[in-house]
Amino acid sequence: MKIHPFLIEMVQIAVLLFAAPLFAGWVKMVKCWSQGRTAPSLFQPVRDIRKLLSKDVVLAENASWIFRFTPYLVFGVTVLAGGIIPIISTDLPLAATADVIALVALFAIARFFTALAGMDIGTAFGGMGSSREMTIASLAEPAMLMAIFAVSLASKSTSLSQMVLVVSQGYSILQPSLAFALLAFILIALAETGRVPVDNPATHLELTMIHEAMVLEYSGRHLALIEWAKMMKLFLFVVLGISAFFPWGIAVNDDLAGILAAPAYLVMKLGLAAVGLVLIETGLAKMRIFRVTEFLGSAFLFATLGMLSFFILE
Amino acid sequence: MSTQLAAQINSLLAAFILLTAFAMLAQRKKLAILHLFAWQGLFLSVSTAIVGFVAKSHHLYISSLLTLTLKVVVLPYILHVLIRKLKIRKEIEAVVNVPTTMLIGIALVIFSYHLTAPIRELSTLVTRSTLAVALATVMLGLLMMITRRHAVTQIIGFLAMENGLFFAATSATYGMPLVVELGVALDILIAAFIFGIFFFHINTTFDSLDVDQMARLKEED
Numbered sequence: 001m002k003i004h005p006f007l008i009e010m011v012q013i014a015v016l017l018f019a020a021p022l023f024a025g026w027v028k029m030v031k032c033w034s035q036g037r038t039a040p041s042l043f044q045p046v047r048d049i050r051k052l053l054s055k056d057v058v059l060a061e062n063a064s065w066i067f068r069f070t071p072y073l074v075f076g077v078t079v080l081a082g083g084i085i086p087i088i089s090t091d092l093p094l095a096a097t098a099d100v101i102a103l104v105a106l107f108a109i110a111r112f113f114t115a116l117a118g119m120d121i122g123t124a125f126g127g128m129g130s131s132r133e134m135t136i137a138s139l140a141e142p143a144m145l146m147a148i149f150a151v152s153l154a155s156k157s158t159s160l161s162q163m164v165l166v167v168s169q170g171y172s173i174l175q176p177s178l179a180f181a182l183l184a185f186i187l188i189a190l191a192e193t194g195r196v197p198v199d200n201p202a203t204h205l206e207l208t209m210i211h212e213a214m215v216l217e218y219s220g221r222h223l224a225l226i227e228w229a230k231m232m233k234l235f236l237f238v239v240l241g242i243s244a245f246f247p248w249g250i251a252v253n254d255d256l257a258g259i260l261a262a263p264a265y266l267v268m269k270l271g272l273a274a275v276g277l278v279l280i281e282t283g284l285a286k287m288r289i290f291r292v293t294e295f296l297g298s299a300f301l302f303a304t305l306g307m308l309s310f311f312i313l314e
Numbered sequence: 315m316s317t318q319l320a321a322q323i324n325s326l327l328a329a330f331i332l333l334t335a336f337a338m339l340a341q342r343k344k345l346a347i348l349h350l351f352a353w354q355g356l357f358l359s360v361s362t363a364i365v366g367f368v369a370k371s372h373h374l375y376i377s378s379l380l381t382l383t384l385k386v387v388v389l390p391y392i393l394h395v396l397i398r399k400l401k402i403r404k405e406i407e408a409v410v411n412v413p414t415t416m417l418i419g420i421a422l423v424i425f426s427y428h429l430t431a432p433i434r435e436l437s438t439l440v441t442r443s444t445l446a447v448a449l450a451t452v453m454l455g456l457l458m459m460i461t462r463r464h465a466v467t468q469i470i471g472f473l474a475m476e477n478g479l480f481f482a483a484t485s486a487t488y489g490m491p492l493v494v495e496l497g498v499a500l501d502i503l504i505a506a507f508i509f510g511i512f513f514f515h516i517n518t519t520f521d522s523l524d525v526d527q528m529a530r531l532k533e534e535d
Contacts, residue, residue: 174323174326175326176325176326176328176329179326180329180333183333294340294412294413297413297416298340298416301336301340301416301419301420302333304420305329305332305333305420305423308423308424308427309325309332309447311427312423312427312443312447313325313329313443313444313447314325314443
């Protein structure tokens with residue numbers, strides 16, 4: 001039995017919207033367990049979002065339209081990105097509209113507006129957060145593109161669906177270029193989603209925060225949308241890693257059985273990915289901000305080595 | 315295990331050897347560099363065993379075992395003892411900063427790929443593509459010797475160069491004759507002892523292992 005691609009697309013976006021807070025909750029749970037603390041419920045992020053959505057928005061007097069517009073833009077762009085990345089199936093109508101370069105650009109738009117909004121109110125923290133975020137972004141984005149190019153060299157396409165198809169059909173992870181690209185991708189994903197060696201998602205300490213500093217002035221439904229988008233971004237980066245490097249189980253045709261099996265594989269892989277993420281986060285300390293350049297520089301190096309080893313060794 | 319799979323695993327090991335070479339360039343702490351060197355030796359040893367399997371030449375198993383004992387256990391142990399005895403704790407000072415060194419490293423990889431391209435065309439061995447990596451490892455070891463000021467790191471750079479040469483020998487010609495390999499292994503071992511004695515002398519004379527101190531060797535005037 002065939003399922004219409006548009007229906008798959010809708011299902012996928014629904015999965016993105018509701019699985020992302022659950023995944024964030026799961027990461028927090030595993031992290032608490034690994035540190036011997038009592039974990040909050042798996043549904044705590046969902047409750048947080050619901051609480052924030054029902055609260056009033058407090059706006060600064062000098063807030064411009066950029067500040068009010070940014071949460072909706074960030075949320076919308078993140079959902080759109082979720083429509084492009086193959087989460088449960090490669091047959092997505094939206095995937096034809098944008099390839100992986102456009103995907104990086106989508107995240108860049110979201111970041112650009114968040115940085116503008118951080119500076120819009122005129123508080124010191126916002127500006128500091130924006131400047132830090134852009135410093136990190138200017139190093140992370142080229143590395144991200146290089147890592148993705150290393151994979152697309154192997155699959156001879158920049159379309160994500162095509163990349164998943166090629167890698168799932170026997171192109172093994174044993175290839176040196178893919179191994180290097182995976183390593184680079186993990187480093188970049190940690191930086192892009194603001195996880196521990198680069199930014200600490202659990203702290204509001206003034207001196208160290210990066211992402212939190214930019215969105216410090218948001219409240220109510222604006223904050224809810226931004227937090228939700230942040231969870232979706234983490235989810236999307238993990239899913240992007242899964243679909244580019246471990247795509248087994250993602251449905252490659254519109255078969256009902258494949259579509260039904262895909263979420264089971266996805267849940268399993270996400271569970272493991274969260275454990276890996278927590279191991280990295282508990283094993284490492286947050287690095288000094290001036291060391292981040294070296295961290296992302298090595299990500300760029302791995303990605304470049306991945307591209308080179310495609311030519312040298314394959 | 316088919317030849318094709320063995321060649322693929324060998325390529326992956328070559329990539330790991332290259333990775334450890336770069337990691338050594340990026341690392342600041344001496345003990346961590348030593349561990350990376352031991353890892354490189356391990357990858358090299360496994361790779362040699364795999365090439366021995368593909369080429370069905372049994373002396374490569376012996377040299378693989380030799381690599382394992384010498385470069386993974388004995389040499390790192392000797393250097394470890396040295397670092398502990400000389401109480402070296404400081405972070406390494408590099409002449410060129412780390413990101414620039416990395417960029418030079420990438421340029422070296424591209425250069426060695428270009429340099430070995432004609433040999434790839436001529437050779438018929440399954441392992442021929444790893445020759446570029448081997449040459450790059452030699453050059454990265456040399457780069458490490460040039461960019462680091464400290465004597466211990468320079469020695470590790472030298473040993474990493476030797477790793478690269480050994481890897482080049484196995485990947486380009488399925489290994490040198492056993493007699494030559496035994497000789498080289500003995501040389502390396504003796505070298506390590508001599509380095510140790512030198513370190514002690516440099517350390518007692520200058521109270522430091524920074525080779526910049528050597529500029530003061532001339533008589534006071």
